[in-house]
Structure formats: C-alpha cells, structure tokens
Amino acid sequence: MTQLSQRAETGWADLFAEGRLPRFALICLGIWLNAADTLVTATIMPSVGAELGGYAYFSWAVAGFLVGAILAGASSGRLSEIFGLRLATTIAGLVLTAGCALSAAAPDMGTFLAGRILQGIGCGWIAGFAMVATAMLFPERHLARVFASISGVWGVATVLGPLVGGLFAEAGDWRSVFWLFAAQALVFGAAAPFLLKGTVKSQGRTGVPWLQLITLGLGVTAISVADMVPQPAVTVILVVLGLAILALVLRIDATAKVRLLPHRAGDLRTICGSGYAALFALTAASMGLTVYGPAILQTLHGLSPLAAGYIVGIQALSWTLAAFTVAGISGGIGEQRAIRRGAICILLGVAMLALFMYSAPLAFVIAAAATVGAGFGFSSSLMNRRLLGVIADEDRAIGASAFIAVRQSGGAVGAAIAGATANLVGSAAG
Numbered sequence: 001m002t003q004l005s006q007r008a009e010t011g012w013a014d015l016f017a018e019g020r021l022p023r024f025a026l027i028c029l030g031i032w033l034n035a036a037d038t039l040v041t042a043t044i045m046p047s048v049g050a051e052l053g054g055y056a057y058f059s060w061a062v063a064g065f066l067v068g069a070i071l072a073g074a075s076s077g078r079l080s081e082i083f084g085l086r087l088a089t090t091i092a093g094l095v096l097t098a099g100c101a102l103s104a105a106a107p108d109m110g111t112f113l114a115g116r117i118l119q120g121i122g123c124g125w126i127a128g129f130a131m132v133a134t135a136m137l138f139p140e141r142h143l144a145r146v147f148a149s150i151s152g153v154w155g156v157a158t159v160l161g162p163l164v165g166g167l168f169a170e171a172g173d174w175r176s177v178f179w180l181f182a183a184q185a186l187v188f189g190a191a192a193p194f195l196l197k198g199t200v201k202s203q204g205r206t207g208v209p210w211l212q213l214i215t216l217g218l219g220v221t222a223i224s225v226a227d228m229v230p231q232p233a234v235t236v237i238l239v240v241l242g243l244a245i246l247a248l249v250l251r252i253d254a255t256a257k258v259r260l261l262p263h264r265a266g267d268l269r270t271i272c273g274s275g276y277a278a279l280f281a282l283t284a285a286s287m288g289l290t291v292y293g294p295a296i297l298q299t300l301h302g303l304s305p306l307a308a309g310y311i312v313g314i315q316a317l318s319w320t321l322a323a324f325t326v327a328g329i330s331g332g333i334g335e336q337r338a339i340r341r342g343a344i345c346i347l348l349g350v351a352m353l354a355l356f357m358y359s360a361p362l363a364f365v366i367a368a369a370a371t372v373g374a375g376f377g378f379s380s381s382l383m384n385r386r387l388l389g390v391i392a393d394e395d396r397a398i399g400a401s402a403f404i405a406v407r408q409s410g411g412a413v414g415a416a417i418a419g420a421t422a423n424l425v426g427s428a429a430g
Helices: 003-009 020-052 055-083 085-104 109-137 140-170 175-195 210-226 232-255 271-285 287-301 305-325 332-356 362-390 393-424
Strands: none
Touching: 020 055, 020 085, 020 109, 020 140, 020 175, 055 085, 055 109, 055 210, 055 393, 085 109, 085 175, 109 140, 109 175, 109 393, 140 175, 140 305, 140 362, 210 232, 210 393, 232 393, 271 287, 271 332, 271 362, 271 393, 287 305, 287 332, 287 362, 287 393, 305 362, 332 362, 362 393
16 A cells, blocks of 8 residues: 555544534544533633522632533543444433533522533533544544544634633623523534434443442542632642542442443553543643633733633643644654653653743743643543553543543642642642
C-alpha cells in the first residue's frame, strides 16, 4: 500500500464515509452538551442567586453536578452493555432534558440544585456513552481524529459557553438558558436510536458494580465537600480521605466479579494502569488556573470578568489546535514522543503559571496557559487511543467510559487542593 493510499484511509474523508458522519455529529453534540452546560451555568449563577436566593449554595451547584457526572460516567460502560448503547444513550438524553427543565422552572434554590444533580447524571452518561460509541463504532485508524474533534468541541464550548451565559444573564433571562439546553438534549435523545443502529447488548453475563460505585461516590463526595470548606486543615484531611477511598475503589475492583474498570487498571506497572493514573494526575495539576485564574486575573491584572474568562479559555483553544496537529499520527515512536512532549508541556506550563501569575506581564501568563493547553492537545487524544489499544475487547466499553470519570475525578481532586492552598494564603478573606 502506498503512503498516499494509507493517508487516504486515515483521512477525514474516510472518517466520514460509510455512514459514520451522522454518528460523529451525535458524539460531538453530546460532548457539547456536557461542556457547555457546565460553563454556561457558572456564568449565570449570580443571576440565579439574585432571583432564588441561596448565594451560600453556589458551590453546591457545582458539587452536585460533579458528583452526579462522575458516578454516571463511571457506570456508563456497564450500563451500555446491559441496556444496549441505543437505549442507554436515549435515556441519558431524557435525563438531561428533565434536569434542565427542572432548573429552568425552579421556584427555589433547592429545586434548582436537584435539577443540577440530574444534569450531572445526564451529562456524565452522555459523555461516557459518547466515549463508548467512539470505541465501538470507529476503526482504530480514526480514533485520534475523533478524539481531537472532541477536544475541538470542548474548545468551542469554552469560547461560546461564557458568551451565551453572559448574553442571557445581561438580558435578565437565565431560565431560557436551561430551556435551550433541554431542547438540545431532547434532540440528542430522539436522534440516538436512529444514529446508533447496529449496536447490540452485551451477550455475556454482566451487572452493575454497586460496591465500587457506592465507594466511588463516598470518595468523590468527600473531595467535593473539601472544596467548599474554608478551613485549610479540614480541606486537606477530606482530600486525603477522598484519595484513600478512591484507592480503595481500585483494590475492590481488582478482585470484583463485576468490574468498574478494565483488568489491572490500578496496576501502575501496566500501560492501562499508568495511563489512567497519568490522565488523573495531569488533569488535577491543571485545575489551579481553571478554578482561580479568573479571580486572580481580575484582582491582580485589573481585567473584566469576561476578559479574564477568555484568558483562561486560551488554554482550551491551545488544546484544540495542538490536538489537530497530532491527529494524523498513526502510532509507534511518533505517538510515544507526542505523549511525552504533552506531559512535559503541562509540567512546564504549570511551573510558568506559578512564576508569572503574580507580577509578570499578562503576555507571560497567556503563554503559560497556552503551554498547558498545548500539552493536553499533544497527549490527550493519543493517550486515549493508546489505552484503547491495550484494553481487552470485553473491557472496551468500560475502558472507554472511564476516560471521562477518571479526568473528572482528577479535576475534583485538583480543585480541592487548589482550594485548600488558596484558603491557606487568604483568599477566603478576600
């Protein structure tokens, strides 16, 4: 086979051939719903608080969503096997529709928060099922491009999410944001049965790993609560406790009859174990900028909230651009080098932020954020593909869905650690 024909078989035209384009569009819509719902809600929360009261519960809007999303994402692989990908994805779209509608019509903060929990569950399932669909419906030669496109959707959501939320907030109509997303989720759920034809239920014996999910829920809850505690010592204790519980999940899963994660996912001596650990740790390392970047930029550099948000958004834009530069790498040494380059960039970018955020010119901060984003772009999609390449076929669904849950768990831990550090240096006092 000539080099030209090989390139054609892994190119965009072949990716969209044989009926794959509509499925690709459905996956991108699902990722958009997951990413944009989070970002838009963060922008409109001051308006929600002004109308419904309960400013003290702002953090619960994030924590409730996060706990629901992680548990749903972790369970999505097994649920896709039990119910079949078509039915499971349809249910996920309907759950998100219900959650958005509940928040849109909420008469009080309690109802609004209940809607946010449902939104987290729906988004977690949708993102998890999108990963399963990617693993099951696309040839391995296209995985890097699909994952790069998913990164692109995240980048677009990072730019448009705050803008959409800001426009609705300024118009004094935050409820319409949730009605808008309810409509999109309904379209997603209605399209899933038609676009995911050909997928079947697992023929083997399967079940729900209840013990691991309950234990995971306890760990994630401890970490989420830690992010809301103003006392640094208590925060550290809760983070350590949460990490210990997450480690216990790996121990339980290693010997369980029905597993939550692929075989040996907790063994750092394997590609699978070290790969998931890297996804977790790299995501955790980047959360300082995501959580506290806007506040620091507004306070120390005098930026407006929107401008500060878009400075942080440069990280996502850089992620997207870098992801497309490596989307054509077919594997081997080139893939390994790109993954290592990405990890080094993330480490370098975080170190640059620590040095530059306080007093350096704004251009240095932008460069640091772009370096972190490029690191994820170089490595993320290729790490996903490399992990799928070593996971056994019977574990492919749970292995793909774990990408989302592992990253979100790392994000929760990173946010909690950033919160403890920030409170320690006085941010709680303004």
